[in-house]
Amino acid sequence: MTDLRRDPLPLRGRVALVTGASRRAGIGYAVARRLAAYGASVFVHHFGPHDAAQPWGADPGGPSAVVDGVTAALASPDASVRHMSADLGTPDGPARVVDAALAAFGRLDVLVCNQARSGGDGPLAELDAAKLDGHWAVNARASILLASSLAALGGPGRVIFLTSGQDQGPMRDEVAYAASKGALSSITATLADELAEAGITVNTVNPGPVDTGYAPPDAHAAVAARFPGGRWGEPDDPARLIAWLATDEAAWVTGQVINTEGGFRRS
DSSP states (O other): OOOOOSSTTTTTOEEEEEOOOOOOTTTHHHHHHHHHHHOEEEEEEHHHHHHHHHOOOOOOOOOOOHHHHHTOHHHHHHHOOOEEEEETSSTTTHHHHHHHHHHHHHHOOOOEEOOOOOOSOOOGGGOHHHHHHHHEEEEEHHHHHHHHHHTTOOOOOOOEEEOOOOOTTOOOOOOOHHHHHHHHHHHHHHHHHHHHHGTTEEEEEEESSSSSSSSSSSHHHHHHTTTSSSSSSSSSSHHHHHHTTTGGGTTOOOEEEEETTTTOOOO
């Protein structure tokens, strides 16, 4: 008979790797805290130089503030947090991060590919090979290589990619970003099929417009007005879905691209 009661710590004893968790205002941080609150040990990847080069800047508290916040959310007495900085745009970056997680915990059950290169993009007329390759390397290639490293462990496991809203409508002046993020939604069904027999699910989440501090005031107000509730998504909105996809409750969900946009209206 099926037990309908929910385990309050459904990820107890498991290890999750969350990439791109460099800022407490970001989705990666919210995801890492959710997974910790569900009982998991968490390996946090960060790369502050990317944020430092953007208008929004790096977290003023640095990586230690991010790690402290995730540690504070730990729910299982046997769980812990480890972290490292790495440029996932390098060919060996993804493997080094997975190897470090395995060295720290001895296993890896959940992979959340939250890293993203944004900025330095533009319309078609301003693109060059370097812009396209730079976005591809971080957003698409690194995510696929990370998934490959998890798959090599033999499963079972969970892979969760983060895409964007490029399949819901145009993203003007973000050609390189939209192309690289679109690759993840396109490859989801293929990877899910390949890894299904190992018990590894692969899903992709489009978090919709989330207020991570990047939008200037005029754009912030314009976007907020397009939500039925009059507010942007908050980092914990997609984090709740992502954390659920990491649990056994989501074992029958794979190969899906899930939009969690709070009713955002594009027209």
